Amino acid sequence: MRMSEEKRFDGRKFDEMRELEAKANLVERANGSGYFRFGDTRAIAAVYGPVETHPRHLADPRRAFIKFRYNMAPFSTKDRNRPGPSRRSVEISKVIKEALSAVIEREEFPRASIEIYAEILDANASTRCAALNAASIALAHAGIPMRDLVASCSVGKVNGQIVLDVAGEEDTEGEVDLPIGYVPSENKIHLLQMDGIITKEEFKKALELAIKGCKVVYQKQVEALKEIFKTYENEEVGE
Amino acid sequence: MRMSEEKRFDGRKFDEMRELEAKANLVERANGSGYFRFGDTRAIAAVYGPVETHPRHLADPRRAFIKFRYNMAPFSTKDRNRPGPSRRSVEISKVIKEALSAVIEREEFPRASIEIYAEILDANASTRCAALNAASIALAHAGIPMRDLVASCSVGKVNGQIVLDVAGEEDTEGEVDLPIGYVPSENKIHLLQMDGIITKEEFKKALELAIKGCKVVYQKQVEALKEIFKTYENEEVGE
Amino acid sequence: MRMSEEKRFDGRKFDEMRELEAKANLVERANGSGYFRFGDTRAIAAVYGPVETHPRHLADPRRAFIKFRYNMAPFSTKDRNRPGPSRRSVEISKVIKEALSAVIEREEFPRASIEIYAEILDANASTRCAALNAASIALAHAGIPMRDLVASCSVGKVNGQIVLDVAGEEDTEGEVDLPIGYVPSENKIHLLQMDGIITKEEFKKALELAIKGCKVVYQKQVEALKEIFKTYENEEVGE
Amino acid sequence: MITEIDKNYIREIINTGKRADGREFYQFRDIEIKKGVVKNAEGSAMVKLGNTEVIVGVKMEIGEPFPDTPDEGVLMVNAELTPMASPEFESGPPDENAIELARVVDRGVRESKAIDLKKLCITPGEKVWIVYVDIHVINDDGNLMDASSIATAAALQDTKIPKLEGDEIKRGEYVGNLELRTIPIACTVVKINDNLLVDPDYEEESVTEGKITIVTISDESLCAMQKSGIGGFAPEEIYKAIDISIEQGNKIRKKYFGE
């Protein structure tokens, strides 16, 4: 199926996201964990902390040190992804770390560290968005105090058309990729990267669409957390 | 010479080891050192310790930290062996370290480290066994308290026949390689690795043969230590 | 132009240096900085210190720890120079560090570090000499107490002739390269490396010529420092 | 993480002939196996042993054969103990535990000759299939070795060989399955207070006096062994461990691999 004036390669409408799935509590050893899926793109994240900071000279006497690693499993990509950090993964880790740092109440844990690890299990575009979404859930699940969750999705420009949640051929053939991380309660953008030529007007349209998408993502995140905390309550009641 | 029903490629009997040589006291700067040779396979080992543990977070308040490195000299193999650790050498270092850790009285040196380094100078099979044998001698020579020495040799299955101390063509053409590390006074196996298809019955036969070999190795180790300590006594008497 | 009995490839006399340039105060963030140029070979150096020593176990309770890094910018060489340390740059860093360590009054700053960084921006032979010259200026500019500056240049043997300050084709076609670092006030050689076949008599002639060259370099270094300290005085007067 | 008090408690229960979670000594935790969990992999499987979770993905790539086996494909096994899976794991290149894990799983597959590497030759001496087996640990609640071995067998059984057009792999189109000639299954036997047990969980691992991993194949022979950890085994204990491993291997092959 080709992209037409009304439909996309995979049949979605321009402002339609792929199937979303959000879960919490997948990694028993961690203090908190989360999972997020956009169609075939799957990320899992776990949180350890607050823990002592190593090496010690990284400890900040005023606030928690936030460590974040974005990593693609070697089998998650069409061609095997060589294990170990790449320049791409280092950059992505940095911008996600900064987005999360802005919402974590870091002053609550001076000198401590909060370690967040996200693994991409399957990759079909928007992996950084999935990682950020899963990490937000994991932080909340770990009970780390946060001002809000960060919700993330991407928009793109494909054949001149602004579309929500690019995937598949759109990712390789698209002209623009624009992932954003959004905090609904503050109406603030905390992650934004953009590749490709776009006019100011198109950008505005794209950003508005992305924010719309993030709000949908946010609902999914909240539901997953409600679900898990409900389970915990029932367990307590049951005891 | 080919392997026949009674003899091996190099003319040995199935249960015959290559020429063995054991020595102590070869590395003057070290606290103890040892040397072990199976035919053309030669290993030298040195021990430093107990010393302070670096970095400090590795220190164990209850017992000594044991560090062991198995390393092949670049010229020790037919094709030059690239310097630096390989996955193979990391695995071998781990299993030898564990075998030695079990016999060292680690509780005698809480927080301290005992560092053991083994270098393969010439390699013709059974290098891990030679390294373990040399390291055992080096530890005893350094006066590190041990419950016993670990003695090591390997058996193999070549053309369906269980043979002791594989070497040369047997190593490349053999079906099974089974190195073991044995503590005679306790009749315990502390190192065991196996590659290749073997039945339970064959395995039993192989292990019995290997233990027989280890007992011979053990005699050589003990003689080398007696020799060196006799020298020391004579030196003291002479003073 | 070819090398004749009287002139060199680039028209210089045998004992003639390329155009020299020395400056101080180029890196505002550093405690001191210097610049040295031999013709097209340009080096810039900066000094940070005395600062706390990291990691702490490197701290010397009797004297300052000296750190020196010689680095070639990737674009400084005809073929791009891959970033990161090479065996060559590690060796050069070591000998320059040792030459500078000998003149710095290290006992004045026990436990502290003095960090010196030299970058080669353009390379046409004698880059280690340029780096050492720039670093000496930077140390003096930073006010680090020193017994004297180290002045450095190289001599070579080209077509059997001893020449001062090799460059260009002389560098690739020369038989001998002999960089030296010299401290005029003490008449001492603190850096000396030599490659290529030379007789004892030729060496003597070469070393004498190199010392002559170093004295010229030294004048340039001193002028650059006078210049900058004059500026500072004027600024103070002007205040 | 685990205190001396906890450790003593674990040992005491075992002295009574039981385990903290109620299992028999020779009983695995619940095993869950899901194949085909990774879209982008040519084969994959998720395995849970209780709370231990491992995902194995198989990627098929084109590469050069080793000079000494010019007509054979190449098997590469790699394990990542992701820092997500345990507070004790750290980012960075594989440490000795990850390397040992990968190498023991590798030997199980390689020595059992489960894969016919000759069938993975494309142009002798030039071009062969490289089978990358990547073990990705999601949660470590003990016995990663057996979980990884089972997941590897399942992922290889799930693996399809992609279509080739010249040098280009047509991802998502396949010419057939990667045939498995036997199912190598690792069973790790540990010793606690001189008792032998299978499938230790994370807490039990903290009190083991030595482990031995034995990889068995469909015909009940052994294809790889590895003693690890600190603590030795008497020969009779090893023979016993072999019996246990053969039995457990048979059970797992029957229940989960249709043998």
Place this chain on the structure above:
Amino acid sequence: MITEIDKNYIREIINTGKRADGREFYQFRDIEIKKGVVKNAEGSAMVKLGNTEVIVGVKMEIGEPFPDTPDEGVLMVNAELTPMASPEFESGPPDENAIELARVVDRGVRESKAIDLKKLCITPGEKVWIVYVDIHVINDDGNLMDASSIATAAALQDTKIPKLEGDEIKRGEYVGNLELRTIPIACTVVKINDNLLVDPDYEEESVTEGKITIVTISDESLCAMQKSGIGGFAPEEIYKAIDISIEQGNKIRKKYFGE
């Protein structure tokens, strides 16, 4: 390095509508650009933004194309935050800041299609020009991103394509200039106490509540963006930042790049 007292001082001045060095909010520091500063490079430029100094050198080398673009040259951008340039920089491989710097500059050049990579193909599928852009930081007094972007544009404009004899590059002999089809210029807008400012110096950077780098090209469209640092932007703030970046980009292109 910068105390809380200093930080409060910087914020207070900005609250009064001024900056510590007397600049307007939307005013760059003095810009100095010198091209051709490196003899051994095929193109080079030194850029100063106030005391911030960056040298960019371009080296042209022969190499293989990427398999998916066999008829295109290769662009490689690398940044070294030399330990000389700031007490905060350390020797060693590029850290996350150096990598981000290089990648944002790379995207500005790549996505703007400033270089026609097809013209850098020598033999399709085999041999192409590799354009190495190396950003070498001499002194960091803030806003390395814009300094590096401007220096990269200037160095690329200065770049000549060397003569080839077979596989050998005749250094110092050239067949022509590397054509630039547009001039991508990054403008970084930071937020301090809810005010937007351009070209922060080192002290201002210590108090920013988020940065956004916007790369514009000659026709006023955007080709790359990157939000960095801790702190978010409202959509309207981003739109405002875009307006500022277009204006500053136009100014710089006009004044220094002859547009």
Place this chain on the structure above:
Amino acid sequence: MITEIDKNYIREIINTGKRADGREFYQFRDIEIKKGVVKNAEGSAMVKLGNTEVIVGVKMEIGEPFPDTPDEGVLMVNAELTPMASPEFESGPPDENAIELARVVDRGVRESKAIDLKKLCITPGEKVWIVYVDIHVINDDGNLMDASSIATAAALQDTKIPKLEGDEIKRGEYVGNLELRTIPIACTVVKINDNLLVDPDYEEESVTEGKITIVTISDESLCAMQKSGIGGFAPEEIYKAIDISIEQGNKIRKKYFGE
């Protein structure tokens, strides 16, 4: 390791014109050289200078020539200061001391043209012999530089060129010896309390005020020099050190290399 009291003692003895072990200032410790000590190497030698022990192995491999010398073999010298040899050595990639050691030994062999690299060309531009010289330090009791240089000369003299069948090296079968055209020998002269001494042991090294290594060849010319350590030499001291090195080099070549 060595206390200030020990250091003072070493200096005081030297002030009396003697050395702690009774040697003359220009006297080496006992030298022991054993060739052919490594079965798997194409050439090898063990050298002891007193308690200092070094093993050098030479491996001959097939590889590509450097582009600028397509008709010459390649010489690679590498040194490992194994952690076995001294409490001061650590595992890991070669540090500055190991690199300097390897590079000075390399220059001695390379610049003396002891090996005719053109004879090691197999197919110009494609295939040449690579001569790997690996210096492996067993015990460091001082003066590794000279021990390594002597061991390298002996190992190279011991080296045989293996037989080739196509691209395959027939290990253990040889077509002839690697010819050495001259014997480069390093002599390191150190300064202690303004006295010049040769062959410092480990304790003497701790009090040197500078070292200079001079590599001489059979015709008494110099082929490499390296000043190292902290401390300078007056020109006359260097001339004296050259005289000493020529004399010691001649002695060693005569006694151990049959010249």
